[in-house]
Structure formats: structure tokens, C-alpha cells
Amino acid sequence: MGSLVAFFPHLLLATLEGLVTSAVLALTALGLSLVFGVMRIVNVAHGEFFMLGAVLAWAITTTLTGHPALGFAIALVLSPLIVGAIAWIAERLVLRRIEYNPEATIVATIGLLYIIQQLALTFYGPEARPVTPPFNYRIQLPWFGYSGYKLSIIAASALLLLATWFVLTRTRIGLIMRATQYDRETALAFGIPVGRVYGAVFALGAMLAAIAAVLIVPIQQAHYLMGLDPLLLSFIVVIIGGLGSLRGTVIAALLIGVSDGIISVFFSPTLAKIIATLVVAMVLVFRPQGLFGTATK
């Protein structure tokens, strides 16, 4: 009985940590999923947009003097905008010219991954650097105190996901995006500027990753190699959730984030990653449409 009482706070803590991971993961994976859903391409450089968001957040908050909350708020707006602009330029200059050929896109985005990584290493350096959180309020639970900032990440992510859902399903822009996703040729025939939609969607996907990175960077330092984990985890989430499904992405992010949090508390993090990656590879092999998706074609 005593062990059970001691066990509960551990589990609660692991779940809370898992929810924070899920919140960030859902945003990142949603970006990848949108790009795949609408443009039918895999963006291997997605994790680097995440990394760039975090590094830019560090650069902006350290340049600006004044209250940390102000600098952070500016970073939260500016950093995704810069990342979105870079993604948009890459889309216009490279992806458009190779006509979104799936294999060529993979190679080109791998190239992009290396370029962004190298630029970050050259201009930002090999160190991991922290960003001051906008506020340091601790919420006192009966068993332990918990960072109010971490809880605010969950709230911010939920708000952003709701906003994305609203845009996708209730606005004209969302309608245009869904039309392009559903049938590119017909959308073109109806006068939808498919090329511009692609550019915008690619930028939007990168911006979602950058927002997620800015949110997480006060608790997880910025580093030029931090992009690989979010990329693999986003692949995992998008696959489990079914490609292009917003609901599936959120559910899968919760599933992966919380189970990762819990497994990491009780087992070695490397083992947790091995198991998760293996399970997902098997899902993709035996149920390619994902756990929540329905078979296409």
C-alpha cells in the first residue's frame, strides 16, 4: 500500500511530462502531416525547421534586452515568420522546379537538412544554449511543485491546434487547401492557384514546427543537432495517426508523448526509443494506413 502511494506521484509526474512532449509533438507532426497531405511529399528537413525555430528564439531573446517575457513573445512571433519565409523560398527555388517528384524531393530536402544544419553550426556554434522562460511561476500540487510554464505549453498547443482545425474546416483558405489535397487537377481547373497553395502550405508546415520549438526551448536547450528526434517522432506520429488526418495526429501525439514519458521514467530512454521506433515500423509494414486512418486507393 505504501508503495502505491509513493508510486502515484511518480506516475502523475511522468504523465505531465508526457503531456508537454505530446503538446509540442502534435504541433510539429501536424506541420509534417499538412505538407504530406496537401503536397504528397515527405519533407526530411522538417526537423531542421524545428531546430531553426529554437536557435532563432535564442538569438532574438538574447539580442533584446528588457523583460524576458517581452523578448519571448517577440521570438514567438518573429521566429516562425523567419522560418516560414526560408521554407517558402526553398519551396519556390527547389521543390517547385523538381515538380514535387517524391524521390527527388526526399533527396532535395536531405540537401536542405545539411545546409540548414551547417549554417546553424557555423553561425550559432556547437553549444547547447538555454532560453529564459517568460515566467517562473510554480504550481504547488499536493505531492510536488510543477512548472507553470510547462502547463502553459500544453494550453498554447491546444489553442493552436484548435485554431488550425478552425482554419482548415471553417474558412475559405482551408477549403482551398482541402480542394488541392483532394484533387490537384480539378482544383487547378477551378482556378485555384495550386502553385501558390503549395508554397503557402510548405511555409505553414515549417512555421508550426518553429512555433513548437520556440515553446519547448525554455525547458530544452537549443542545439544545432536537435532536429533529428522531432523529425523521427513526427514520422511516427503521422504514420500512427494516418496521413493528413488532424484528429489522428493529435491522438497519436498524445499516445506517443505520454507513453514515451512514462516508459522513460521507468526504463532507459534509449530502450524506450528502440521499442517505439520498432513498433511504429511494424505498424507501417502491416497497417500502412495507420491505426486511425482508413485505407486509401
Added chain:
Amino acid sequence: MSGDGTTTKVYALHGAVIAVLVALNFVLPEYHHGVLARVLVLAVFAMGYNLLFGYVGLLSLGHAMFFSAGLYGAGLPLYHLGWGVVPAFAGGIGAGFTVSLFIGLLALRTSGVAFMIVTMMFAQVFYLTTLYFGEWTRGDEGLVLQQHTRRIALGSETLDLTNPATRYLMAVALFAATLFATLAIVRSRHGRVLVAIRENEERTKMLGYDTFANKLAAVVTSGVICAAAGAAYALLFGYVGSTFASVQYSILPLLWVLLGGAATTLGPLLGTLFMYYVVDITSGYTSAYMLVVGAMLILLVLWFRKGVLGTVRERWLRWLP
């Protein structure tokens, strides 16, 4: 591909390449001698990748797993169990065969982008496993195979793999064996079926070919060649580390093959050689070699999709295999 004239030309060309490589053993300065030995082993890795990517059209991002299966399959028994060089090499190939058969059976259930993601994930699992068993593999730090363990006793003679000339000639031997094996495969019936699968899998299936069996055979052959390269790397250069299992080493053969020319027998060598020197020379001026790799990849897909030998074949030498 028609007439005996082309067959003669093809074998003469490949024979000449091997002859030049052997001759270089006696004229190259020490530094470039060492570099070329390394490039030849990595070119074998690229040839293994090319078999699957170039001829079957399957884009894998997991070949670091096959290379490092050979690396660890040879290195671990030699280091921990005191195996000799020859059984260790066989161990590396055996490991590559087992892993590629297993991965092929699973991953070939998918195609296209899903195949890339699945192979990448299995390779990531393999990489993390090498880190997890750090007690035996020492993870990123790796194992150094002692000089005295890397010798083959041939009667009264010993073949010392740490001797630069021996090492170089062994690398050439492995390269030549792989080159002629690839040549034989792509000129065989099986090779033609593989190209047919790349061009149109449904139609090939309709013609009565078992495309799954052919693809599986290609994955295993490709995996075994890459494992042979990995095992040779461990034995010739004496280092076994998990860096070789990381995703970077799945991307590099893709780059080498694209640059040299996918679906050409000599392209992988050309691409590996060129990239090795580009990185080597640029790292003399700047540490930004990743920028070079990234820019090369993008420039290749934008304007030079067929690579060097692919373009040469298209414009001038139609008979190039």
C-alpha cells in the same frame, strides 16, 4: 546490349579500370594511397546501394544498417571472441545476409515513400541498439581492433592487413569482385527483370514475373555487398564505431550513387572518389563540409539527375552498362 562487340568493349573497360587501380598501388604517394584504399571500400558500399536504388528503383534510407551489420558482424567476434580475420569476414557477411533478409521480408511489403521511412526506422533501431549495448560496442567511441589480430596466416607466410600495400590490394580485390558480380547481375535475366520492375512493376507482374521474389533477392544481394564493405572496413582500417550506423551513412551512399550515375556499374566509384576529395579539400579551407554535401544534393536533383556516367551514357556511350 546487342552483338559481341559491346560485350568485349564492356569487359575491356572494366578490366582496364581494375588494371589502373592495381597499377596505382605502385605510383601513388602515401597519403593518396591510403585515401584510395578507403574510397574503394566505400565504393563497394555504394555499389551495393546502387543495385537497389539504381536498378530496382527502391530508395532506402537504411543502408547504414547493412554496412554496420558487416562492420559489427566482423569486428565484435574478432575483438571479443578472438576470431581470425577470415571467419570474422564471413561473420560480417552472415550478419548482413540475416539482417537484409529479415528487413527485406518486412520492408518490401511497402513501397515508395513508406519503404524509405520503414528502412530509415529499422536503421535507427539498429543504431540505437549499438548504443544500448555500449558495454560491448562502446557506442560512438567505438572499438579499435589491435594490429596483431588483423593478420591472416597462410602456411608460413602472414598477410598483414595493416601493411599499406596489402591493405590497398585487398581493397582492390574486393572492389573488383563486387564490380564483376554487379556486372554479371545486371546483364543476367534477373537484372533485366529488376530494371523492368523499376520501370513498371504492375506490367512486370502481369508478364508473369514474381516481382516480390526478385526484389527480395535484390535487397539481400545489396545488403550482403554493403555488409562485405563494412566487414572489410573493420578489418582493413581496424575501427568499429556506431557512427557508421547513423543515418548519415545511409545518406552518403545515396549521394555517391546520384553523383556518379545511378544504374551505372562504375558510377558509384566515381561518385565516392569525387565526394571524398571534395570533402577532403574543402575541409582544408572550411569546416563547412555539410554545406558542400547539402548543396551538391540539391544541385544534382535540380540539374544533373542522371549523374556523371548516366549523362555520358545518354550523350555518347550508349553501350555503357
